[in-house]
Every structure is written in structure tokens, then in C-alpha cells.
Amino acid sequence: xxxxxxxxxxxxxxxxxxxxxxxxxxxxxxxxxxxxxxxxxxxxxxxxxxxxxxxxxxxxxxxxxxxxxxxxxxxxxxxxxxxxxxxxxxxxxxxxxxxxxxxxxxxxxxxxxxxxxxxxxxxxxxxxxxxxxxxxxxxxxxxxxxxxxxxxxxxxxxxxxxxxxxxxxxxxxxxxxxxxxxxxxxxxxxxxxxxxxxxxxxxxxxxxxxxxxxxxxxxxxxxxxxxxxxxxxxxxxxxxxxxxxxxxxxxxxxxxxxxxxxxxxxxxxxxxxxxxxxxxxxxxxxxxxxxxxxxxxxxxxxxxxxxxxxxxxxxxxxxxxxxxxxxxxxxxxxxxxxxxxxxxxxxxxxxxxxxxxxxxxxxxxxxxxxxxxxxxxx
Amino acid sequence: xxxxxxxxxxxxxxxxxxxxxxxxxxxxxxxxxxxxxxxxxxxxxxxxxxxxxxxxxxxxxxxxxxxxxxxxxxxxxxxxxxxxxxxxxxxxxxxxxxxxxxxxxxxxxxxxxxxxxxxxxxxxxxxxxxxxxxxxxxxxxxxxxxxxxxxxxxxxxxxxxxxxxxxxxxxxxxxxxxxxxxxxxxxxxxxxxxxxxxxxxxxxxxxxxxxxxxxxxxxxxxxxxxxxxxxxxxxxxxxxxxxxxxxxxxxxxxxxxxxxxxxxxxxxxxxxxxxxxxxxxxxxxxxxxxxxxxxxxxxxxxxxxxx
Numbered sequence: 001x002x003x004x005x006x007x008x009x010x011x012x013x014x015x016x017x018x019x020x021x022x023x024x025x026x027x028x029x030x031x032x033x034x035x036x037x038x039x040x041x042x043x044x045x046x047x048x049x050x051x052x053x054x055x056x057x058x059x060x061x062x063x064x065x066x067x068x069x070x071x072x073x074x075x076x077x078x079x080x081x082x083x084x085x086x087x088x089x090x091x092x093x094x095x096x097x098x099x100x101x102x103x104x105x106x107x108x109x110x111x112x113x114x115x116x117x118x119x120x121x122x123x124x125x126x127x128x129x130x131x132x133x134x135x136x137x138x139x140x141x142x143x144x145x146x147x148x149x150x151x152x153x154x155x156x157x158x159x160x161x162x163x164x165x166x167x168x169x170x171x172x173x174x175x176x177x178x179x180x181x182x183x184x185x186x187x188x189x190x191x192x193x194x195x196x197x198x199x200x201x202x203x204x205x206x207x208x209x210x211x212x213x214x215x216x217x218x219x220x221x222x223x224x225x226x227x228x229x230x231x232x233x234x235x236x237x238x239x240x241x242x243x244x245x246x247x248x249x250x251x252x253x254x255x256x257x258x259x260x261x262x263x264x265x266x267x268x269x270x271x272x273x274x275x276x277x278x279x280x281x282x283x284x285x286x287x288x289x290x291x292x293x294x295x296x297x298x299x300x301x302x303x304x305x306x307x308x309x310x311x312x313x314x315x316x317x318x319x320x321x322x323x324x325x326x327x328x329x330x331x332x333x334x335x336x337x338x339x340x341x342x343x344x345x346x347x348x349x350x351x352x353x354x355x356x357x358x359x360x361x362x363x364x365x366x367x368x369x370x371x372x373x374x375x376x377x378x
Numbered sequence: 379x380x381x382x383x384x385x386x387x388x389x390x391x392x393x394x395x396x397x398x399x400x401x402x403x404x405x406x407x408x409x410x411x412x413x414x415x416x417x418x419x420x421x422x423x424x425x426x427x428x429x430x431x432x433x434x435x436x437x438x439x440x441x442x443x444x445x446x447x448x449x450x451x452x453x454x455x456x457x458x459x460x461x462x463x464x465x466x467x468x469x470x471x472x473x474x475x476x477x478x479x480x481x482x483x484x485x486x487x488x489x490x491x492x493x494x495x496x497x498x499x500x501x502x503x504x505x506x507x508x509x510x511x512x513x514x515x516x517x518x519x520x521x522x523x524x525x526x527x528x529x530x531x532x533x534x535x536x537x538x539x540x541x542x543x544x545x546x547x548x549x550x551x552x553x554x555x556x557x558x559x560x561x562x563x564x565x566x567x568x569x570x571x572x573x574x575x576x577x578x579x580x581x582x583x584x585x586x587x588x589x590x591x592x593x594x595x596x597x598x599x600x601x602x603x604x605x606x607x608x609x610x611x612x613x614x615x616x617x618x619x620x621x622x623x624x625x626x627x628x629x630x631x632x633x634x635x636x637x638x639x640x641x642x643x644x645x646x647x648x649x650x651x652x653x654x655x656x657x658x659x660x661x662x663x664x665x666x667x668x669x670x671x672x673x674x675x676x677x678x679x680x681x682x683x684x685x
Contacts, residue, residue: 112474139452139477190452190477196445229445234433237444270442273435273634308608308636340606342507375467377475378443 066105066113069373071160073097073365080360089177090166090350090361096122097365098159104374110134116158128158129181139192143202144185150200150225151243151262152285154299155179161376163303164315165363166350169328170297173319174260174287176210180245182221183207200225206247211258211291213250221247221258229378232267237378239266249291258291279305293322301332311336329353342369405542408450408481410459410469411438412658413521414491416667417531418458420556422538425545431472434659437634438464439511439606443471451476454487455541458534461492462518486540494533495520498587510604519656523588524564524671531556563668567675568593574682578624580617580649582631582640585656589674598624601631601639609639621647628681632656652681 075097083091097120104114111134118128130145148156154171171179186202206212206221225243232238243262249255264285271278284300301315317330334348344367352359405426409415415430422428431447432438438460451457451472459465473482480487497516505514520526535553539546571577577595583602590597599620603613620626621643629640629651640651654674655664664670 135477135479135482138479141477190448190475194449196449198445227445231444231446237442237446239445268442272433273437275436275440275442276634277636375443375471377471378445 066103067372067374069102069369069371071098071100071102071158071373072368072370073099073160074367075165076364078362081357085356090359090363096120097165100128100158100160102373107132118159136187139190140187142185142187146181146183147186147202147204149180149182149202149204149223149245150227150241151175151180151223151245151260152287153241153264153266153283154285155262160367160369163301163313164332164334164350165346165348165365166330166332166352166361168285168297168299168315168317169319169330169352170285170287170299170317173297173321173328174289174295176208178208180208180211180260184220186223195231196227196229198227200227200243204245204247211249211260211289212247217248217250219248221245235271236267236269239264239268241265251292255292258289260287260289262287277305277308279303279311295319295321299330309338311338324355326355328355341375343367405455405538406453407456407458408454409457410441410465411521413527413667413670414458414460414530414534416658416670417527417556418534418538420667421531421534421549421552423548423552425542425548426538432657434655434657434661434664435633436657437632438657439467441465441468443468443475445475447472448475448477451481452478454478454481456487456489456537457481458489458491458537460518460521461490462495462497462515462520463513464518486537489533489537491530491533492516492518492520494529495526498591499584510602511606513605517584517587519585520588521657522586522671522674523592524560524567525592526588527667528557528560531560559668563672567671570675570679571595571682574679576625576627577682578626579628579630580621580626580643581629582635585632586630586654593675593678595678598626601629601643614639614642618643618646621649628652628678630654630678633660650681650684652677654678 073096075095077090077092077095079090079092083093099119101117102115104112106112111132114129114131115127116129117125119125127146129148131143131147132145133141133143135141150156152171154162154168155175167177182204184202184204186200188198188200191197191199200223202223204221204223206219212221223243223245225241227239227241229237229239241264245260246257249258262285264283266281266283269280281303282301284298286296286298288294288296297317297319299315299317301313303311303313305311313334313336315330315332317332318327320327330350330352332348332350334346336344336346338344346363346365346367348363348365350361350363352361405422407418407422407426407428409418409428409430411432412430412434415428418426418428429450431450432441454476457473459469479485482488492515497520499517501509501512501514505512521530531553535549538549571593578598579590579595580599580601581597582600584600584605586595587597589595599617601609601614601617603609609617626647627649629644629649631637631640631651631653633653633655637651637653643649644651654677655661655670658664658667658670660670661673663673
């Protein structure tokens with residue numbers, strides 16, 4: 001019996017030795033092949049790079065420069081309540097709603113940087129976003145910088161990427177007028193399951209004055225998020241995300257910690273072979289926060305692309321705060337003309353029903369992108 | 379006795395694990411288009427499994443970077459794509475979101491097939507966005523030339539061997555079979571189209587230049603004013619005159635475009651509209667690379683003959 005065992009052990013060892021030799025021999029050949037291939041690629045790449053640099057005196061340096069783009073949003077607004085109320089956010093008149101300058105590219109083999117500077121109106125140019133990201137191991141990546149915190153969908157969008165001109169009242173109420181943009185760092189891990197499922201953990205400075213106000217305490221804010229996406233068919237996708245954040249605020253005692261919860265869901269339908277002509281999106285988001293009082297809100301919207309260049313959409317948004325039991329109801333309808341992915345003209349009507357006087361707002365917004373601007377994530 | 383049993387058990391386990399680790403794993407390959415997937419299947423046979431991100435009826439320029447595609451790329455041993463900026467809007471998102479170092483640029487699991495192709499229609503001069511959706515490195519629809527399919531197949535074979543040397547003989551054998559099948563069919567396709575004298579066409583978008591170069595078809599105008607930019611009434615009038623002056627009998631468009639402008643020109647001039655698949659799976663009959671080109675040649679043959 002002992003001999004039998006030793007025989008098997010030897011057989012296993014013998015087999016693995018052959019295998020190891022084969023791998024080692026294969027590895028050398030693989031290295032040679034890889035080098036040969038690299039030479040071939042360099043030779044053919046030379047031909048392509050020459051053609052890319054035609055008529056550019058600084059062709060080589062251009063290829064190492066980051067992608068640079070400028071987004072402009074020019075806005076005309078009518079507000080039925082006039083401009084007397086100083087707290088009113090959408091006043092009658094013409095304005096530069098926002099200009100965004102974006103620089104993005106790889107710093108080196110490991111780190112990628114995306115930075116966005118924005119200017120509201122014609123003054124106050126400042127850093128809006130600065131994200132460094134890198135792959136640590138397979139499935140795990142790190143982010144650091146000033147981040148659009150991934151709580152709900154809307155909060156992650158730059159102004160030019162938002163589907164409506166008027167911010168949903170739910171987001172304004174729960175996350176504040178400026179939304180939740182925080183300096184921090186975090187990791188995201190793609191779970192090894194059959195559908196897309198990502199876990200996100202972030203440690204944030206907690207600067208948001210409406211939620212944390214970390215300037216008056218030593219604490220951080222912490223966020224955890226689960227992002228999931230399911231293909232219901234080749235044409236329809238469902239996303240479902242859940243995010244929870246907590247951190248100290250400027251208060252003491254029972255109200256010392258603020259908690260924020262965001263849940264969002266989206267269905268997107270694009271018929272196969274007609275992607276350029278038809279799209280239907282239904283998206284809803286619920287937000288709630290606790291800081292002395294509970295604030296809640298949600299929105300739901302439907303977007304329909306009905307021709308190559310035309311979109312129609314409608315949204316309902318609701319917000320509520322516990323302290324004075326006041327609520328707001330916001331109804332928006334919009335029509336967009338999109339001659340190319342670099343230009344859009346949007347006409348929007350918004351009715352705001354609230355404790356103060358109701359407002360009727362009409363917007364006409366023109367948007368452009370100049371330069372190399374990476375498309376938006378799904 | 380216990381020790382003996384343990385030795386036997388461990389020996390079995392060791393032997394089993396060594397054998398299965400060598401034999402079991404198929405290469406998982408993700409391609410951006412169905413043409414690349416079809417050619418890769420011909421070469422890889424049973425030793426690989428392949429998924430294409432774009433489906434046959436889709437316009438590969440405008441694929442949504444869905445998270446589910448990131449999951450596919452996350453598991454991939456090899457990514458093969460068409461390049462020449464065909465996938466510029468979406469592929470970098472997927473590679474970044476996949477978090478798989480194997481398929482990142484310059485890795486053995488990353489193959490840009492345009493690196494082995496001689497591109498056509500490389501724009502020259504100062505280029506900017508006023509010229510529409512131009513591809514600065516050349517027209518990316520090289521998959522529609524059977525001669526290019528042979529070059530693509532060679533590059534795919536090299537890459538499969540790089541990743542899976544054990545099956546080199548099988549891959550080379552499959553390559554020989556593929557090349558000989560293409561060559562046999564190519565002479566037949568050419569002889570059928572060579573019989574037609576007037577092969578002037580107008581196209582909706584510049585999708586077909588590699589196909590036309592292969593088969594001697596003369597493209598004399600495009601319905602789009604500029605790449606990706608729909609025509610103005612003035613441009614349509616110009617194309618109508620062009621069709622009439624040159625006795626063009628055929629208008630060609632890919633299956634993923636609306637036919638409103640070709641229909642208008644067809645009504646005014648009597649030219650016949652031919653809707654063709656730009657990729658494998660673009661129509662039900664185009665089930666693989668061979669049947670796709672066969673379908674295209676047959677449709678062209680019928681259109682030219684009947685007009």
C-alpha cells in the first residue's frame with residue numbers, strides 16, 4: 001500500500017516536472033514571440049502615427065497632452081415671480097449658466113487624472129472635480145481627490161450632463177444647492193458575480209455645510225455604495241444602486257451624526273439597430289438625510305428620444321422637511337434638439353408648487369462642447 | 379494505515395489538479411464586432427469561447443458602454459477590436475471599468491486589428507470637427523474586404539498562439555482552412571460581380587470603401603453631407619443630379635440607418651435601394667463571415683442585374 005502511495009506521488013511529481021518544463025520552455029518562446037510582435041506593432045504604428053500628425057507642428061507633444069475640452073452653457077430664464085426675492089435661484093434674464101474646462105489623461109502607467117474647473121456666471125473660476133484613479137489589482141481600483149460623491153444618480157452629474165435645467169427639489173433639499181462634492185479617497189471593487197455589481201467605500205472630508213460641516217469638527221464622513229446593473233435583454237438594462245453615508249456634523253449630543261441614504265433605479269431601452277433614433281429612459285431616485293431633522297425627497301422622470309435629433313422628457317420631483325412640515329412639488333417638461341453630440345438646445349418649462357408663492361419658470365439653454373471631451377459613462 | 383491513505387489521497391489530488399489545470403481552461407475572448415468574433419471562432423474552434431460586444435444589427439460607432447460589458451471584459455483573456463476610432467466613444471470606458479490588467483493596452487490580451495491593416499481614406503490636411511465624424515486614422519470598415527479578413531485571421535492566430543501555445547497546431551490548421559475557404563469564395567464573388575459593367579453607386583455613409591475596392595465598385599457620391607451629418611436639401615439636389623448624370627442605378631445603405639433620404643432619392647431618380655449588413659448578423663441570413671459577404675455579393679449582383 002505504501003509503495004502504491006509513493007508511486008502515485010512520484011507520478012504526480014514527474015508529471016508536474018514535465019509540465020513545469022513545458023511552461024518554462026513555452027515562456028521563453030512566448031517572450032520571443034512577444035518581442036517579435038512588439039517590433040511588428042512598432043513598425044506598423046510608425047506608419048499610423050505619421051498619418052496622425054499631418055499638419056501639426058507639435059504632433060508628438062500633442063499625443064502626450066491630456067484631453068482638453070471646454071463646455072459652455074448659455075441660459076435664458078423667465079421666472080413668473082420676477083427678481084425681487086434674493087433667495088430665488090432661477091432669476092429672469094440671460095446668463096452664462098456655467099463654463100467647464102476639463103483636462104483628463106494618464107499621468108503614468110498607474111495613475112489617471114480627470115480634472116474639471118468650472119465658472120458659474122462670468123466669475124468665480126474654481127476647481128469642481130479632481131479625481132485620480134488607478135487599478136490596484138484585478139477588480140480593485142482606487143480613487144482620490146475631489147469627488148462627485150456617488151449618492152444617487154443626479155449628484156454624480158456635471159451641470160451639462162443633467163437632463164433638466166432645473167435641479168430636482170429633492171436633491172436641493174437633501175444634499176444642498178451645490179450637491180455633495182467632497183475631498184476624499186476610496187476604493188471600488190467589482191464583485192465576481194455574473195452581473196455587474198460594484199462595492200464602493202469612501203472616506204470623505206465631510207465639508208458639505210448642509211450635512212456634515214466638518215470645518216468645525218475633526219471627523220470624516222464615510223460612504224458605502226452598492227452599484228448593480230442587469231441586462232434584461234439586449235435592448236433593456238436596469239440599474240439599481242444603494243448608497244449610505246454618515247459623519248459628524250457641527251452639532252452635539254443626539255444630533256451629532258448625520259446620516260444620508262440614496263436609492264436610485266433606472267431602466268434604459270434602445271431598440272437593436274435603431275440606437276441612433278430611439279431611446280427610452282425611466283429613472284427615479286429617493287434621498288433622505290438626518291441632521292437635526294429628517295429631510296426627504298424623490299424625483300422620477302421619463303425621457304424619450306423620438307427622432308435622431310429630438311428628445312422629449314418630463315419629471316416630477318417632491319421634497320419634504322420635518323421641521324416645518326413644508327413640501328415642494330416640482331413639475332418639468334422639456335424638449336431638446338441635439339444636432340450632434342457636441343451641441344444641444346433645450347426648451348424647458350418648470351412649475352414649482354411650494355409654501356411660498358408658486359413659480360413658473362421657462363428656460364432656453366444652449367450647450368456646446370469644444371475639444372476632446374470623453375463621453376459620459378453609461 | 380492512516381498515513382498511507384493520506385499519501386494516496388494527496389497523490390490523487392495532486393495528479394488530478396495538475397491535469398485539470400492544464401486541460402480545462404478555454405481562452406475567453408471578447409471582441410468589439412461580430413465580424414471579428416466570427417473570424418476568431420473559425421481560428422479558435424473548440425479551444426476558445428467568444429463574445430462580441432456589438433450585436434450584428436448595431437452601428438458599432440454608437441454602442442452604449444453598459445456595465446455588463448465591463449463584466450465580460452473583466453473575465454476576458456483577450457480583447458480584440460477593430461480600431462481606427464470605430465470604438466472611440468465607448469471602448470476606453472469598458473477597459474477602464476473592467477479592472478482587468480490582461481486586456482489593457484500593450485498587454486498580450488489586447489489586440490487592435492487595425493495595426494495590421496492598410497487603412498484607406500486617411501484624411502489629410504488640417505482636421506477639425508467642422509468636417510463631421512471623421513476618422514483621423516482612416517476608414518474603420520476594413521472588415522468588409524475578404525482580403526483583409528485573411529490579414530485579420532493571421533493576426534488573430536498569432537495572438538491565440540501567444541496566449542495558448544499548446545494548441546498552436548490546431549490554430550494554424552484552422553487558419554489554413556479559413557484562408558483557403560476565403561480564397562475559393564473570393565474568386566467566385568469577383569467573377570460574379572465582374573460580369574456587371576456599370577457598377578456606379580451612391581452610398582448613404584462611407585461604410586463600403588474596402589468592399590468596393592475589393593470588387594471594383596465605383597462609389598461616386600454620399601448622401602450624408604459629411605460623415606455622420608445628415609444631408610441638406612441642397613446636398614440632396616446635388617446627389618440627385620449626380621445620380622442622373624452618371625446613370626447610377628443603385629443606392630447602398632447599412633441596415634442600421636433610416637431610409638428616409640435614400641427613399642427620397644430613389645423616388646426622384648428610380649435608383650434601387652440596397653440595404654446591406656455592415657457586420658455579421660446585420661440581417662438574419664448573415665450568420666457568419668462567409669454568409670455575410672455571400673449575402674452582400676448576391677444582393678449587389680441582383681440589384682445591378684435588375685436595374
